Amino acid sequence: MKSTTVHNLALAAAFAGLLGGTSARLNAQTTAQNSAPSANAGLILVAQNQAPALPKHSCKGKNDCKGQGGGDAKHAGKNSCKGKGACATDGSKTPKV
Amino acid sequence: MTLLEFQRRMAEDVSRPLTAGFMMQEVGPDGSSVAESVANYVKPNGRLSSFERLEIYNRQYWFRLIAAVSEDFPALNAMLGPKRFDELILNYLEENPSTSFNLRDLGAQLPSWLEDHPEFTGAHLDLAVDVARLEWAYIEAFDRAAMPPLDETDLAALQPTSVLALQPHLQLLALRYAAEKVVLAVHKNKPDVDIVSSAVIERKTSRQVRLPKPRRSLTYLVVHRYQNSVYYRRIDRGAFLLLSAIREGKPLAIVVDKAFCQSGLLPSARAKKIRQYFVHAAELGWLIANPA
Numbered sequence: 001m002k003s004t005t006v007h008n009l010a011l012a013a014a015f016a017g018l019l020g021g022t023s024a025r026l027n028a029q030t031t032a033q034n035s036a037p038s039a040n041a042g043l044i045l046v047a048q049n050q051a052p053a054l055p056k057h058s059c060k061g062k063n064d065c066k067g068q069g070g071g072d073a074k075h076a077g078k079n080s081c082k083g084k085g086a087c088a089t090d091g092s093k094t095p096k097v
Numbered sequence: 098m099t100l101l102e103f104q105r106r107m108a109e110d111v112s113r114p115l116t117a118g119f120m121m122q123e124v125g126p127d128g129s130s131v132a133e134s135v136a137n138y139v140k141p142n143g144r145l146s147s148f149e150r151l152e153i154y155n156r157q158y159w160f161r162l163i164a165a166v167s168e169d170f171p172a173l174n175a176m177l178g179p180k181r182f183d184e185l186i187l188n189y190l191e192e193n194p195s196t197s198f199n200l201r202d203l204g205a206q207l208p209s210w211l212e213d214h215p216e217f218t219g220a221h222l223d224l225a226v227d228v229a230r231l232e233w234a235y236i237e238a239f240d241r242a243a244m245p246p247l248d249e250t251d252l253a254a255l256q257p258t259s260v261l262a263l264q265p266h267l268q269l270l271a272l273r274y275a276a277e278k279v280v281l282a283v284h285k286n287k288p289d290v291d292i293v294s295s296a297v298i299e300r301k302t303s304r305q306v307r308l309p310k311p312r313r314s315l316t317y318l319v320v321h322r323y324q325n326s327v328y329y330r331r332i333d334r335g336a337f338l339l340l341s342a343i344r345e346g347k348p349l350a351i352v353v354d355k356a357f358c359q360s361g362l363l364p365s366a367r368a369k370k371i372r373q374y375f376v377h378a379a380e381l382g383w384l385i386a387n388p389a
Binding site: 005006007009010011012013014015016017019020021022024025026028039040041042043044 | 131246247248249252255257277281312319321323326327328329330331349350352353354356357364365367368369371372373374376377378380381382384
């Protein structure tokens with residue numbers, strides 16, 4: 001008799017948990033675009049949607065810095081920086097002319 | 098020699114295992130000279146003999162397979178070092194050759210195979226096996242199916258005799274070490290690169306990573322996919338047993354008893370834990386209706 005009570009208590013807890021968890025998930029989907037459960041998902045093992053980190057570059061005299069950042073608003077991401085070293089992202093300085 | 102005979106002959110020679118030094122074998126399985134038999138159907142040129150020409154294909158075939166498996170086990174690679182890892186993979190592939198058009202499945206048997214081959218891991222066998230199991234769990238979690246999770250209609254029909262199932266992408270692991278620390282350390286140091294060059298860079302960086310040395314302790318993990326990323330979550334033994342019982346297809350009435358079958362917890366504390374386990378599993382969509 002006692003073990004039946006314990007078993008029923010556990011079973012009731014399972015149903016209550018299923019109901020609570022499912023409601024929480026469905027509510028999160030309709031309100032906050034899944035934001036609530038993501039905190040409970042655990043730690044990320046490998047992220048799939050990370051933007052790739054841009055490589056560091058010196059830019060000096062090179063023509064491959066297009067789209068790689070660095071420089072001022074006028075020159076960033078363009079090849080007009082060729083030979084100037086102005087948009088280096090590796091910490092190197094603009095050469096003195 | 099017909100075209101079919103030629104194709105079969107070349108496939109056999111190209112897929113023959115390499116020597117320990119990663120070169121084409123000079124003696125065939127029947128004891129005959131490979132150089133002589135290859136000369137019957139491969140022309141030499143000004144710089145390379147028939148044997149040398151075919152050796153290029155033989156080596157590339159195996160290097161591609163080795164690279165495919167290596168990409169799936171970067172932490173194991175970092176842990177063992179490239180030389181011992183390459184040797185391990187070569188031996189693994191000799192015993193577990195590719196049987197599918199899909200290279201994705203090539204490393205599936207590696208964790209269990211490794212368990213029977215301590216000669217490749219030295220004193221770190223258990224940790225190496227745990228790392229391999231976690232890395233394979235990542236592959237499974239990444240691309241196994243995601244089914245619609247339980248909804249209100251499913252819940253309304255639930256009985257104590259009902260059987261639930263887990264998401265196909267969800268992986269349950271009982272490890273002897275906190276292997277996730279090793280895997281995370283390697284991935285943290287892995288640069289973001291395009292897919293073509295990833296194998297080369299991965300092997301370079303694997304050697305440079307300073308790996309943690311986790312202590313031996315029973316670790317229960319769920320590895321699962323959530324919003325296109327793979328997560329791992331530590332769970333306690335009760336949750337592991339409960340989720341394992343669901344995966345085994347046990348009805349709910351049995352599942353709740355499995356979680357604490359050898360526990361001294363008070364009934365009220367058990368009930369509280371069981372409720373928490375189900376709240377969490379249902380919230381993350383881990384539970385699905387039984388597909389059977």
